[in-house]
Amino acid sequence: MDIFSDLVMGLSVAITPINLVYLLAGAMVGMVVGVIPGFGPSAGLAILLPVTFGMDPVGAIMMLAAIYYGAMYGGTITSILLNTPGESATVASTFDGFPLAKKGRAGPALVMQAVASFVGGTVGVILITILAPLFSQVSRSFGPPEYFLLAAMGMLTLIVMIGTNWKLGVVSALIGFALGTVGVDLETGQGRYTFGSAELIGGIYFIPIAIGLFGLGELFYAFYSGLHKTGSGGIIQIDKKARFWPDAQDFISTRWTMARHSVLGFVVGVIPGAGATIASLMAYSTERSLSKTPEKFGQGEMAGLVAPETANNAASSGAMIPLLTLGIPGSASTAVLLAAFMLWGLRPGPLFMEQNPELAWGLIASMYLGNMVLLAISVFAIPLFVQLIKVPYRILGPAVVVICTLGTFSVNASFVETYLMFAAGIVGFFMRLYGFSPAALVLALVLGPLAEEALRQTLTISRGSFGIFLERPASLWIIGVTVVLVLILPLLGRIGSKAGRAEKAGG
Amino acid sequence: MTELQDNWASRLRAGAIGVAVAAPLALGGAAFAQGYPSTEETLDWTIAFGPGGGNDIMARTIVDILNTYDLYPGDISVENRAGGSGAVGWGYLFGQAGSGYGISTTSGSFVTTPLQADTPWEPADFTPVALLATDDLVLVVNGSSDIQDIGQFIEYAQANPITIAGTGTVNVDFIVPTLFAQAAGFEFEYVSFNSMADQTTALLSDSVDAMVGNPGEILGLIDSGDLRPLVYSGSSTPDALGDVPTMGDVGHDIGVSMPRGLILPPDAPAEAQEWWIATMQEVVQTPEWAEYISSNTLTPTVLYGEEFRTFLTRTQNGFAEVLRSVGAID
Numbered sequence: 040m041d042i043f044s045d046l047v048m049g050l051s052v053a054i055t056p057i058n059l060v061y062l063l064a065g066a067m068v069g070m071v072v073g074v075i076p077g078f079g080p081s082a083g084l085a086i087l088l089p090v091t092f093g094m095d096p097v098g099a100i101m102m103l104a105a106i107y108y109g110a111m112y113g114g115t116i117t118s119i120l121l122n123t124p125g126e127s128a129t130v131a132s133t134f135d136g137f138p139l140a141k142k143g144r145a146g147p148a149l150v151m152q153a154v155a156s157f158v159g160g161t162v163g164v165i166l167i168t169i170l171a172p173l174f175s176q177v178s179r180s181f182g183p184p185e186y187f188l189l190a191a192m193g194m195l196t197l198i199v200m201i202g203t204n205w206k207l208g209v210v211s212a213l214i215g216f217a218l219g220t221v222g223v224d225l226e227t228g229q230g231r232y233t234f235g236s237a238e239l240i241g242g243i244y245f246i247p248i249a250i251g252l253f254g255l256g257e258l259f260y261a262f263y264s265g266l267h268k269t270g271s272g273g274i275i276q277i278d279k280k281a282r283f284w285p286d287a288q289d290f291i292s293t294r295w296t297m298a299r300h301s302v303l304g305f306v307v308g309v310i311p312g313a314g315a316t317i318a319s320l321m322a323y324s325t326e327r328s329l330s331k332t333p334e335k336f337g338q339g340e341m342a343g344l345v346a347p348e349t350a351n352n353a354a355s356s357g358a359m360i361p362l363l364t365l366g367i368p369g370s371a372s373t374a375v376l377l378a379a380f381m382l383w384g385l386r387p388g389p390l391f392m393e394q395n396p397e398l399a400w401g402l403i404a405s406m407y408l409g410n411m412v413l414l415a416i417s418v419f420a421i422p423l424f425v426q427l428i429k430v431p432y433r434i435l436g437p438a439v440v441v442i443c444t445l446g447t448f449s450v451n452a453s454f455v456e457t458y459l460m461f462a463a464g465i466v467g468f469f470m471r472l473y474g475f476s477p478a479a480l481v482l483a484l485v486l487g488p489l490a491e492e493a494l495r496q497t498l499t500i501s502r503g504s505f506g507i508f509l510e511r512p513a514s515l516w517i518i519g520v521t522v523v524l525v526l527i528l529p530l531l532g533r534i535g536s537k538a539g540r541a542e543k544a545g546g
Numbered sequence: 547m548t549e550l551q552d553n554w555a556s557r558l559r560a561g562a563i564g565v566a567v568a569a570p571l572a573l574g575g576a577a578f579a580q581g582y583p584s585t586e587e588t589l590d591w592t593i594a595f596g597p598g599g600g601n602d603i604m605a606r607t608i609v610d611i612l613n614t615y616d617l618y619p620g621d622i623s624v625e626n627r628a629g630g631s632g633a634v635g636w637g638y639l640f641g642q643a644g645s646g647y648g649i650s651t652t653s654g655s656f657v658t659t660p661l662q663a664d665t666p667w668e669p670a671d672f673t674p675v676a677l678l679a680t681d682d683l684v685l686v687v688n689g690s691s692d693i694q695d696i697g698q699f700i701e702y703a704q705a706n707p708i709t710i711a712g713t714g715t716v717n718v719d720f721i722v723p724t725l726f727a728q729a730a731g732f733e734f735e736y737v738s739f740n741s742m743a744d745q746t747t748a749l750l751s752d753s754v755d756a757m758v759g760n761p762g763e764i765l766g767l768i769d770s771g772d773l774r775p776l777v778y779s780g781s782s783t784p785d786a787l788g789d790v791p792t793m794g795d796v797g798h799d800i801g802v803s804m805p806r807g808l809i810l811p812p813d814a815p816a817e818a819q820e821w822w823i824a825t826m827q828e829v830v831q832t833p834e835w836a837e838y839i840s841s842n843t844l845t846p847t848v849l850y851g852e853e854f855r856t857f858l859t860r861t862q863n864g865f866a867e868v869l870r871s872v873g874a875i876d
C-alpha cells in the first residue's frame with residue numbers, strides 16, 4: 040500500500056519534538072486569529088510568514104498550515120457567543136449558533152462545533168490522503184460557467200434566509216447586491232461608485248459589513264432593549280439547569296449531518312475559489328432542505344450549527360488539493376501558503392508531491408495531528424470562553440465595540456472600512472428593529488460579485504450564448520445536483536413525513 | 547450613503563494634502579548636515595502591499611542584501627502599509643516630501659492605481675532611484691491544445707474567434723495581449739479574472755483558449771506539460787522558460803513592462819538620490835540579487851535616476867492611451 044508507506048514516512052518527518060512545538064504554536068495562533076473578528080487566517084498567516092524565514096521548511100509549513108485550519112476552529116466561538124463571525128467561513132455558523140446560545144445552550148454549542156470541526160477536518164485529511172490525484176481532476180474541470188452555477192446554488196441559501204417575511208428579506212438581499220456592485224468593474228476596468236477613492240477600487244469587502252451588521256447591530260439592539268441595566272449576564276443567559284456538555288441526543292441527531300457535510304465541504308473546498316465560505320453556506324441550506332423540521336432552523340437547531348462547521352473545516356482541507364496537486368491556491372489563505380512555498384524555493388505544480396515527498400506528506404501527516412491538538416485545545420478552552428457570558432453586559436458591550444473596531448481595522452488598516460463597519464452597525468440595528476434580514480444582505484454581498492463576474496466571463500467566452508451551461512459536463516453535474524437538492528429531496532422528505540404521520544395515525 | 551462616502555473620500559484627500567504640506571517643514575534642514583546617510587536617522591522603508599506579495603518579497607530581498615553586505619550604516623525599519631492598491635503606502639511616502647529617509651519599492655500598481663483613482667500623486671512626482679527589473683508575461687495555451695508554437699497560434703487566431711484570459715483590466719495583462727494582437731494582426735476577446743489562480747483554472751478547464759501570466763507563478767504547470775508557453779513579452783526569455791521566443795523575436799515587439807524599482811519621496815535631497823543610485827549599483831551585482839531575479843523569473847532591466855522617471859512617464863502614457871481607447875478610463 041503506497042499511500043500508507045507515504046503517510047508513515049510523512050509521520051516520521053512530522054513527529055520530531057521541534058516540529059510538534061511548531062504545530063502546537065500554529066494551532067494556538069490559529070485559534071486566536073480565528074477568535075478575533077475580521078482577523079482571519081490569511082491575515083494571521085501573512086503576518087507570521089516573515090517569522091518563518093529562518094526555520095526548516097517542514098516545521099514552518101506545518102506551523103503555517105496549522106494556523107490556517109486552526110482559524111476554522113476559533114472563528115466559530117464569537118459567532119456563537121457574540122453573533123459576530125470571526126471570519127467569513129463562520130457567517131453561516133451564526134444562523135443557529137447564536138440562537139442556541141440564547142437558549143442557554145452555549146456550552147453544548149461550543150463543544151459540538153469543536154467536534155464537528157474535528158470530524159470535518161479529519162475526514163478532509165483522510166480524503167486528501169487517499170484521493171488527492173482523483174480530486175485534482177475535479178479542480179481542473181471548473182471554469183467560469185461552473186463558478187456561476189455554484190454561486191447560484193449558494194444563492195439558494197438566500198431563500199432559506201429570507202424566511203417568513205419575504206418582502207423585507209428581498210429588500211435586504213437587494214441592498215447586499217447593490218453594495219456588491221461597488222468597485223472596479225472587472226470586465227471594463229471602469230470604477231463603479233468608487234467616487235475616486237482608492238480604498239473603494241477593490242469594492243466593499245464584506246467582512247466589515249458582516250461585523251457591523253451582526254456584531255454591532257446586535258449590541259445596539261441589546262442596549263435598546265435595556266440589557267446593560269441588568270446586573271449580570273448578556274444577550275445570552277446560562278441556564279443553570281442546562282448541562283454544559285452536549286447530551287447523547289446532540290451527537291445522535293447530528294451524526295449523519297457530520298458525515299455528509301464532511302464530504303460536501305471537502306468537494307466544494309477542492310474547487311479553487313469556492314472555498315470554505317461557500318461550502319458552509321451550501322451545507323446550511325442543504326441541511327435545512329434535508330431536515331424533517333426545517334422550521335426549527337434559525338431558532339437554535341444543533342444540526343444548523345454542525346452542518347456549516349463540519350463543512351468549513353472539510354473545505355479548508357479540500358483547498359489543500361489544488362495547492363498541492365496544481366499549485367493553484369483556492370483561497371486567500373492558501374495563496375499565502377503558496378507564497379511561502381515559493382519563498383523556500385519550492386516550485387508548486389503537478390510535480391510538487393513527486394519532487395518533495397517529505398514535505399508534502401509531512402504536511403498531510405501533520406494535519407491529522409493538528410486536528411487532534413485543536414480538538415483538545417477547543418474543549419479545554421471552552422469553559423474559559425463561557426466565562427465571557429458571565430461578564431456584566433455594561434462591561435462586555437464596550438469591549439465588543441473595541442474588538443469589532445480593532446478587528447475591522449487590522450484586516451487592511453483601512454479607515455474607510457472601519458467607518459463602513461460602524462455604518463453597518465447602525466443599519467444593522469434598524470434592520471433588526473424592523474425585521475429585515477442582515478444575513479440575506481451579507482450573503483448577497485458575498486455571492487453577488489462572484490456570480491456577476493463568473494456570468495460575464497461565461498458570456499464573453501460563449502459570445503452571449505447561455506447554451507454553454509448545457510455543453511460542459513461539469514456544468515451539467517452541478518445543475519443535476521442542484522435540481523436533486525432543491526426539488527427532489529424536499530419532495531421526498533415531505534412524502535416521507537406524511538407517510539410517517541399516516542403510519543402513526545394508523546398504528 | 548453616496549454623500550457619506552464622498553465626504554470620506556474628500557476628507558482622506560484633505561488629510562493627505564495636509565501631511566504633504568507639513569512634512570517638509572518638519573524634516574527639512576538639520577538632518578542632512580553631516581552628510582547622507584546619517585546613522586542618527588532610521589530609514590523608513592514602506593512596502594505598499596501586504597506580506598507575501600511580489601512587492602513585499604522584492605523589498606525584503608533588497609533589505610536583506612543591504613544588511614548582509616553592511617551597505618546601509620543606520621537602522622532600517624520596514625513596514626507594510628497596504629491598502630487601496632498601493633495608494634495608502636505610496637501616499638504615505640508622498641507625504642514625506644523633501645526627506646531622504648523614506649523609501650519604497652514600486653510594482654505595476656504604481657503606474658495603474660493613479661490611472662484609476664484620484665491619488666494626490668503621480669509616479670513621476672517621486673524621486674527616482676533605479677528601475678531594477680521588469681515583470682513580463684508569458685502567453686500560454688493548455689498543454690492538450692493542438693497549437694504548438696506562436697506561429698500556429700497567430701494563424702489560428704486570425705482564422706477563429708479566440709479568448710485570452712488575464713488578471714484585471716487596468717493592468718499589463720490586458721495591455722500586453724492587446725498590443726501584441728494589434729502588431730500580429732489578429733483579434734481576440736479578453737476575459738478578465740480576479741487572480742492568477744482563477745484564470746489558470748479557467749485555462750485548465752478549457753474555458754478559454756489562452757492566457758497571459760507571470761511565468762514564476764505557473765512554472766510548475768509549464769514543467770509538467772499542463773501548460774504550453776508560446777511567447778514571452780520581455781526583452782530576453784528567462785532560463786526557466788527554455789527556448790520560448792520573445793515577442794521581439796517573432797517580429798512584434800511591444801515594449802511594455804511592469805516596473806520594479808526603488809523610489810524616494812518627492813524632492814528628496816540630491817545627495818540621497820546619488821547615494822542610493824551608487825548603492826543599488828552594488829546591490830544588483832550580488833549573487834543574492836541574481837538568485838532573486840531568476841527564482842522570480844524577472845527580466846533584469848536596470849535604469850538609474852532620471853532615466854527611470856522617463857521610463858515611468860512613458861509606461862504610464864502608453865497604458866493610459868490603450869485603456870482610454872477601450873473606454874476603461876476617462
